[in-house]
């Protein structure tokens with residue numbers, strides 16, 4: 001008899017990707033252990049949710065709890081261009097919320113526990129392999145090392161990209177959007193738009209990769225983020241407060257106006273190198289979901305909804321792999337589905353950064369408007385046969401061709 005505990009699925013990390021994957025695996029009758037290093041609730045960035053994320057939350061039966069927690073409704077996103085001259089509004093078609101991630105992630109974790117996901121607070125330190133196949137993990141908890149066996153080890157460790165660091169998944173490759181540093185903090189006393197738009201996400205940009213977010217995360221608290229290129233940060237700023245000050249001064253006067261009577265709550269923080277992709281991200285007895293294999297650019301708030309969608313979709317692949325004892329076909333299908341949706345989102349974001357004003361016009365184009373709004377709502381994985389993704393792809397290929405020639 002084995003001395004180790006054994007589960008169908010062991011998940012590293014209980015962010016949105018890990019919790020959703022755990023819940024879906026339990027729905028399919030699989031045994032699940034989730035190992036999380038941090039004590040919850042814990043701070044996390046990523047506070048504005050897409051309509052697709054809202055739908056997943058309602059499907060979990062959490063809408064009343066979200067409202068009771070005081071998470072504001074998100075009517076849409078207001079994108080304000082350089083010197084406030086260009087502006088467009090992206091409505092949200094499916095109701096959704098802005099969240100304080102510490103409370104939101106804790107809510108998802110409680111839901112996973114209700115479904116029978118077992119939890120262990122601990123730091124996963126290594127994988128266990130047998131004849132080349134990943135068959136478990138080694139984690140540290142209560143000052144001791146423990147082993148656990150799995151049929152599938154799921155990396156949902158977010159930006160820690162655990163399996164990549166262990167050399168199981170591929171290396172982190174830099175994405176187009178990678179040369180940015182985000183600095184952020186929470187504030188009270190921020191001047192908001194008038195209802196019903198007072199809880200919109202506001203995006204302000206000046207030029208490529210110089211932008212800011214304002215997200216109301218509770219009735220009285222707003223999140224402010226300033227994102228600027230790395231070289232500018234290192235030249236002009238010594239710390240996150242300097243970067244926030246630089247953004248207020250240089251990105252848009254609208255930020256200063258809204259924050260003139262605001263007071264910071266807690267520390268400000270900075271984050272760098274958050275955009276990357278990892279290939280391969282599936283293999284014999286393991287796969288990666290959410291930020292553990294890819295993160296694009298936070299501008300359109302895709303992170304949490306993609307993490308949750310991948311958690312759900314990966315559970316299908318895991319069930320098929322275990323039932324059919326086939327470690328290739330279902331995992332490759334998950335990989336291709338993920339790459340397809342992520343590519344469409346990456347194209348949309350690149351198109352915005354190359355042609356920001358024209359992007360605003362496309363929002364008004366009656367032929368494309370509906371598709372663009374849905375893509376911005378997170379439908380990048382469910383848009384087969386749509387026109388807009390091909391138009392954006394062609395425009396980017398044309399731009400890249402010209403750059404190469406020029």
Ligand code: FAD
Pocket residue numbers: 012013014015016017018035036037038044045046047048049050122123124125156157158159160162182225271274289290291292295298301302303304305307
């Ligand atoms: P995470 O939420 O990061 O969860 C990973 C978990 O794994 C953590 O709890 C961690 O403690 C745990 N873990 C890590 N390593 C180990 C280990 N070895 N052992 C045990 N546990 C471990 N997304 C949005 O939807 N909206 C936004 O407005 C938004 N804004 C963003 C702004 C910035 C600047 C950035 C960088 C990202 C933003 N995102 C946003 C993206 C969002 O934060 C992530 O995409 C999302 O949190 C990914 O979820 P996840 O479950 O994959 O990973």
